[in-house]
Amino acid sequence: RNLGIGYRPSELIGLDVNIVKHREAIDTITNATIEIPGIRALFLSGSHANGMADEYSDIDFVMVANNGATDAISEIWHTAVSETGKIVLWWDRLTVPVLINAITEDWTRTDIIILKPDQMGSQTQSSLKPLFDHDNIYEKLAETSKIAEPNLPKFKYQIEEFIRILGLLHLAAGREEYINGVLGVFHLRNLLVDLLIEETNAPNRGGVLHLNRLITEDQKTLITSLPPAIPNRESMISAHLAYAKVYLPRARARAKHLGLE
Numbered sequence: 714r715n716l717g718i719g720y721r722p723s724e725l726i727g728l729d730v731n732i733v734k735h736r737e738a739i740d741t742i743t744n745a746t747i748e749i750p751g752i753r754a755l756f757l758s759g760s761h762a763n764g765m766a767d768e769y770s771d772i773d774f775v776m777v778a779n780n781g782a783t784d785a786i787s788e789i790w791h792t793a794v795s796e797t798g799k800i801v802l803w804w805d806r807l808t809v810p811v812l813i814n815a816i817t818e819d820w821t822r823t824d825i826i827i828l829k830p831d832q833m834g835s836q837t838q839s840s841l842k843p844l845f846d847h848d849n850i851y852e853k854l855a856e857t858s859k860i861a862e863p864n865l866p867k868f869k870y871q872i873e874e875f876i877r878i879l880g881l882l883h884l885a886a887g888r889e890e891y892i893n894g895v896l897g898v899f900h901l902r903n904l905l906v907d908l909l910i911e912e913t914n915a916p917n918r919g920g921v922l923h924l925n926r927l928i929t930e931d932q933k934t935l936i937t938s939l940p941p942a943i944p945n946r947e948s949m950i951s952a953h954l955a956y957a958k959v960y961l962p963r964a965r966a967r968a969k970h971l972g973l974e
Contacts, residue, residue, distance in 0.1 A: 731768035735761070738797040738821055739772060743844045745793035746776070752786070753777045753830060754850050756841040763840065765926075771822035775841060777850055782811045782827035791815075794823055863971055868911070872964050875904045875957075882953045886946060894949035898942035901956040905936065908963055935959065 739757065746752055759773030760766040778786050787805050790813055794800060798817030805813050811832075815823045828836075833850055839857045878900050885894040906924065915927040925933075939959065940952045968974070 732766065734819070734821065735766070735768075735770070735772055738823070739844070741796050742774070742793045742823075745796055746789065747845045749789055751779045752789070753779060753848050754846040755844045756836075756846075756851070757844060758826075758841055759824075762842040771824060774823065774825040775836065776825055776827045777830055777833060777848075778827055779829070781829040781832070782806060782813075786827055787813060790825060790827075797821060797823075863911070865971060865973055868968070868971065869973060871904055871907060872968065875901060875960055875964070878904075879953060879957050882950065886950060889946070891944040891946060891949055894953075895942040895944050898949070898952045898956065901953065901960065902936070902939070902942075905956060905960045908960060908967065909936070912963070912967065 739761070743755060746755055754777040756762070756775045756777075757773065758775050760770045761772055776786070776790075780786070791800070791803065791805075794815045794817065798819050798821060800815055801818050802814070802816040804815070809826075811827050813825050813827070817823075830848070830850065833854065837855050837858050838851060841851065841854070843851045878897050881897060882894070885891070885897060906928075909928045909932045910924075913928055913932070928936075939955050940948065942952055943949070
C-alpha cells in the first residue's frame with residue numbers, strides 16, 4: 714500500500730516495527746500539512762535526515778511558514794500530530810519561541826522548529842531532508858556547515874566549573890552532605906564526558922542519549938572504570954578524586970593544544 718509522500722512500501726521491508734511506525738508518522742504529518750496555505754516547506758532534520766535514525770530516535774522537523782511560529786500554525790501542527798496518535802505531552806514554544814515538542818501515547822516523540830523563509834540561512838542541505846518544498850528553498854541552502862571552531866570561552870568555563878565543584882568537596886565532607894556529594898560526582902562526570910566528546914570531535918552529535926557513537930572504546934573503558942556515586946563519606950571523596958585524576962591532565966593537555974591559558 715502507498716504510505717504517502719516520503720517512502721515506498723519496498724523501502725520498509727525488513728525494518729524494525731518502530732522505524733516503520735516513524736516513517737508512517739512522517740508520511741501522515743506530511744500529507745496533513747502539504748496543502749495548508751502559508752506553509753511553504755517541511756523538512757526532516759536530525760537523525761532521520763542524516764540516515765542515523767534507529768527505532769529509539771525522535772522525529773525532528775523544520776517547517777517554513779510565511780508568518781513563522783504563530784498560534785495558527787501551532788494549531789495546524791497539533792492537528793497533524795494528532796493524526797499519528799493521541800498526544801500525551803505538548804510543549805508549545807515554552808523553551809524556544811520557534812520550537813514545539815510533542816509525545817504521543819505510544820511514545821513517538823516529535824520536535825519541530827518553525828521558521829520564516831528569511832530565517833533559513835543557518836540551515837544546510839546536509840542537515841535536512843525535504844518532505845515538500847514549494848519554493849525550492851532547499852536548493853538555495855549551503856551544502857554543509859563550516860567546520861566549527863572550538864568554543865574557547867565555553868571550554869574555559871567548563872574547566873573552571875570542574876575545579877569549582879571539586880573545591881566544594883571539603884564543604885560536603887565537613888557538613889556530611891553526602892547526598893549533595895553524589896550530585897557533585899554527577900556534575901564532574903558530565904564535564905568529563907563533554908571533554909571526551911571534544912577530544913574525538915565527532916560529527917552528527919545528536920541528542921544527549923547518543924553517547925556510544927561519540928566516544929572511543931578506550932574512552933568508554935575509562936569512564937566505566939571510574940567509581941560510582943555512593944552517598945557516604947569514603948565513596949564521595951574517592952569518586953571526586955578519581956574524576957579529578959582523569960579530568961585535569963586531559964583538560965590541561967587540550968587547553969595547551971588550543972592555546973588556552
